[in-house]
Amino acid sequence: MKAVAARHVRRELLPGQSAALLQELHLLTRTGDLNADARRKLKQINHFFGLLQPALDALGRDGHVPLAIDAGAGNAYLGFVLYELWLGPLGRGELWSVEARPELVAQSEARSARLGSERMRFLPRRVADLWPAPGTLEVEGRRVDAVVALHACDTATDDALVLGIRAEAAVIAVVPCCQAEVARQLSGADALRAGVGSLWRHGLHRREFAAHLTNVLRALTLEAHGYEVAVTELVGWEHSAKNELILGRKTQRGNALARRQLDGLRAVLPPLDMGLLRALDAKDH
Ligand SMILES: C[S@@+](CC[C@H](N)C(=O)[O-])C[C@H]1O[C@@H](n2cnc3c(N)ncnc32)[C@H](O)[C@@H]1O
Numbered sequence: 001m002k003a004v005a006a007r008h009v010r011r012e013l014l015p016g017q018s019a020a021l022l023q024e025l026h027l028l029t030r031t032g033d034l035n036a037d038a039r040r041k042l043k044q045i046n047h048f049f050g051l052l053q054p055a056l057d058a059l060g061r062d063g064h065v066p067l068a069i070d071a072g073a074g075n076a077y078l079g080f081v082l083y084e085l086w087l088g089p090l091g092r093g094e095l096w097s098v099e100a101r102p103e104l105v106a107q108s109e110a111r112s113a114r115l116g117s118e119r120m121r122f123l124p125r126r127v128a129d130l131w132p133a134p135g136t137l138e139v140e141g142r143r144v145d146a147v148v149a150l151h152a153c154d155t156a157t158d159d160a161l162v163l164g165i166r167a168e169a170a171v172i173a174v175v176p177c178c179q180a181e182v183a184r185q186l187s188g189a190d191a192l193r194a195g196v197g198s199l200w201r202h203g204l205h206r207r208e209f210a211a212h213l214t215n216v217l218r219a220l221t222l223e224a225h226g227y228e229v230a231v232t233e234l235v236g237w238e239h240s241a242k243n244e245l246i247l248g249r250k251t252q253r254g255n256a257l258a259r260r261q262l263d264g265l266r267a268v269l270p271p272l273d274m275g276l277l278r279a280l281d282a283k284d285h
Pocket of ligand 1: 074076125128152159
């Protein structure tokens with residue numbers, strides 16, 4: 001992906017998106033150019049926003065005051081863009097940016113003060129620390145409408161899913177990052193057993209299969225908890241290998257067919273100790 005000179009940057013922006021914000025986020029250089037890496041990042045964030053926008057707009061209807069959580073926020077690029085394009089124009093609602101590294105949180109907080117994004121809150125916490133206790137739906141005493149996670153590392157994506165599912169958030173959207181939890185366990189499982197073990201006997205197949213399986217289990221888990229799920233590509237595969245968007249919208253309490261499919265799939269696999277399944281099994285969903 002090529003760099004874009006300052007005079008052409010406007011073409012890369014969404015309606016309502018300001019070059020000033022991107023400059024503050026250091027996605028634009030001091031002279032206003034968009035270098036190749038920043039362009040890739042911006043493309044991912046803007047596509048994420050575009051795919052999410054109808055669901056977010058629905059959350060702001062009828063005077064509702066939405067609360068969204070960005071889990072594993074890093075530099076909070078996504079959060080600032082959501083604020084500028086969604087919560088800012090809406091004039092109400094909050095975005096909580098959750099990030100385990102305190103130095104990133106402090107940086108984002110300072111940025112937010114400069115930008116005047118008053119309804120953003122920055123939490124130097126691990127996502128799992130915010131899980132509602134079984135039997136409650138609230139996070140820090142509040143109901144949550146949306147949980148998003150863009151490339152939250154490894155199992156942090158699952159922590160975001162547990163957060164959203166336990167909170168019964170209306171919208172949950174994740175773009176998973178690299179994942180190792182399942183691959184590690186498959187490598188210990190009997191790869192030579194007849195049948196399914198052949199799917200992961202070679203290291204490369206194991207990594208790809210485990211990533212695919214992890215995302216299948218994530219999508220089925222959302223469905224089993226009453227989410228209607230769409231799995232789509234975020235940007236072209238030439239721009240990023242971590243490119244799968246799993247978008248869930250809560251439409252019912254639970255889904256018995258998806259639950260059976262999930263259980264059926266788990267039954268043909270070696271036993272997997274996956275944090276996502278453990279956290280939700282524990283709640284007896
Ligand atoms: C690859 S970065 C992505 C950041 C951002 N979402 C983006 O797309 O630019 C992943 C971030 O998740 C944070 N992280 C990883 N595990 C976490 C956890 N369990 N709780 C909170 N943050 C976590 C890391 O510190 C890192 O900043």
